[in-house]
Amino acid sequence: MKYKINPTIAAGDSLPQPSVSRRQFVMGAASAGALIGLSGSPLSWGTANLPKLTERQTLSGKHFDLDIGYQPVNFTGKSRIATAVNGSVPGPILRWKEGDDITLRVRNHLAHDSSIHWHGMILPAEMDGVPGMSYAGIKPGEYFDYAFKVQQSGTYWYHSHSGFQEQTGVYGAIVIEPKDPDPVSYDRDYVVQLSDWSDEAPEDIYAKLKKRGDYYNFNERTAGDLWRDIKEKGLSQTWSERSMWNQMRMSERDIADVTAYTYTYLMNGATPEQGWTGLFKRGEKIRLRFINSAAMTIFDVRIPSLKMTVVAADGQNVEPFTIDEFRIGVAETYDVVVEPNDDSAYCVFAQSIDRSGFSRGTLSPNPALSAPIPNMDPAPILSHRDMGMAMAGMNHGGEGASTMTGMDHSGHDMSSMKGMDHSQHDMADMNMPMATPLGKAGYGSNKEITHVKTEFGPQVDARANSPQNGLDDPGIGLRDHQQLYGRKVLRYSQLRNLYPTQDRREPSREIQLHLTGNMHRYMWSVNGIPFADAKPLALSFGERVRITLVNDSMMTHPIHLHGVWSELETGDPEYIPRKHTILVQPGSKISYLVTADAMGRWAYHCHLLYHMPGMMREVRISHNGGVA
């Protein structure tokens, strides 16, 4: 297990020489790593020795060769070095067939360890591509042969699970043709892969966030906003609205950690200026396979003047329903079908959750036609609800300090702290005996919200005492779109699997996990414990459990469980949708069922790249939960 935090060429001076090994191979691009190592400043060396950016390939068959290497790119007017798969960002579209046994040889031409994780795939743990859990990763100059049976169909994606390489370009799409006739009828399909590119090295972004958490936020409340609020609402209401935020030392305008200040949002690798184009003929049914491959950006997607029929979520077919707009969390996928019945062009518009920027493309019957680009909607502003407050209930960190400085008269959480003393420090012990019977499968949790002891300390700045159910919530900034614009916005509660639920058992137990952090210090954790200090979460092979995620923070977290499905409890036990990534709204909770039917060590984490190092767990599925 070896990871390097500096995957990019930006760390030029410390690039090691590729190690010599029996499995070392010699290729044109492989020498690039050595060349970079000798050349001193990363910006000074010529790019002539590296291949030109390749048009994204579509690869199909049963054997695939993927080469991860350095690649000059220019998304912003400045030349930068990306880490790319087969010379393109995004990497190639892989088209598989359900039921095929496939092999993939992934070669690492980088000067750092790399890896590929097949996101959402049901496969053996050792093929999952997570260094430190599935395998040791792929060393510089070496390769790894993946081999597994494709057991599912739909839209998925792949990406590096090493360092911050997702940010610098190691991601691509997977489209799997079903074995049986596709329940979705369409005339053509397009992958629409959304991502975020920065000219900054990812470790620099991360360091800036640690130094100043609001570094990228240029939408803070100003004196002008204060004046306007006082004029509109009066002094006392303005004061009372703001006093909570002021006392908590949090910003209601903190929507995205990293914004368009540094990001250029891409659609299939095209910048907003370029735009991606998908052609159609009038009357065709077009299946758009949306994939959010961004490092940090949650997008809100719509196609003005076109209804979208959602047919799949996270690759799994759902009972079709029609919407105008949907939020796609990092790592989620949605397949929608659109039917333009005239010869106009349509804008595929994906605005970032904080409205600092967008990516866009065009669906057009004619390459010469373009569609008007809509304005972005107003940026969301967080409310008390997003803090998991029942108006009076939110407790916030700083009690110890406030006693010391005498500046904070809160401390109303001491009683709840005492009540928590029976709780345990680590994840393995989270499986407390239940005082109340478990909620029925499919209907979610009815357990009370408890904050364990480890949630208290400098690493956690807030705890939601009365989290809302996030299931029926379109999300911050979207809740009024129906009312304001007449747009129907996707809600998780609308997802209904196309096929009946396979595992009809009741959950045998419930695991409540809290998504925690300190935004000021830019630390993220689960139950207040970062990955580095956490014990694995032990599941017994074959058991059916409920996981309830409580988002104690005010960020929206996309939580991805590897290896097994996250079966979202939408209130319909007969048709539970299966997802691999679940968006957890700020100050909200959400429950899903998990059947632990895949042995081994699996990663379980927030898919926001700079949250992931802390907000992560290993899930270990073994016989008897590892207990002898």
Next chain:
Amino acid sequence: MKMTKRGFTVSLLAIAANNMSFAHEAADPLISMVSINQLEQRLNNDSQSDDLDISSWNADVWLGKNLDKLWLKTEGEFVDGQREESELQVLYSHAIAPYWDLQTGWRGDFNQDQNQHWFAIGLQGLAPYFFEIDSALYFGEGGQTALRIDAEYELMFTQKLILSPELETTLYSRNAPKHEQGIGLAKIDAGLRLRYEIRREFAPYIGLNWAKKYGNTADISRSNGGDIETLQWVAGVKVWF
């Protein structure tokens, strides 16, 4: 071997990270920050001393991880090119609450002829209503104890134009005439700086700085021919990286 500063840092990180797992390294990397909070020229707002060339600095450096850091804090003043007075603190900083760090260490005051050493224990952090607080007790030679509390606020006119009022109060436990320290409330410094963040890391500013000595401290200073109250125009830059 030629090594850029950045490369050097990266190498250090790589060495530090070698024996650690990804998780430790990635979630809690060793980071350093240099903040020059104030680097400014000061102009007295009274005619008697208007020809003095006064410049001052206030800067911090920290190196560390999420919860534990080594802090260096320094401030001081040049008058007519001579270092008039300066101060350096070397502190170990440990997070004790979401917004608060406990800082302990050494402080040295370097004046023209009288140096003074202190043991420092302080609390630095963000108070409710977004007040940046740096408060500390200092235990010096001869039983002298000092308490200093600094509070700063940022009022954003726009995303880049920011008005920052600051208030610093100093108190002493006893009289120490050779250091110009008198018992009780000794000094209040108030600043008002309007900066424009050209980048987050680089902001020129203009402002006012007002300082007044009180009680025995004022008497001692007066007998030494020092100023009791000053009002100065300031212009400078705030830089961090």
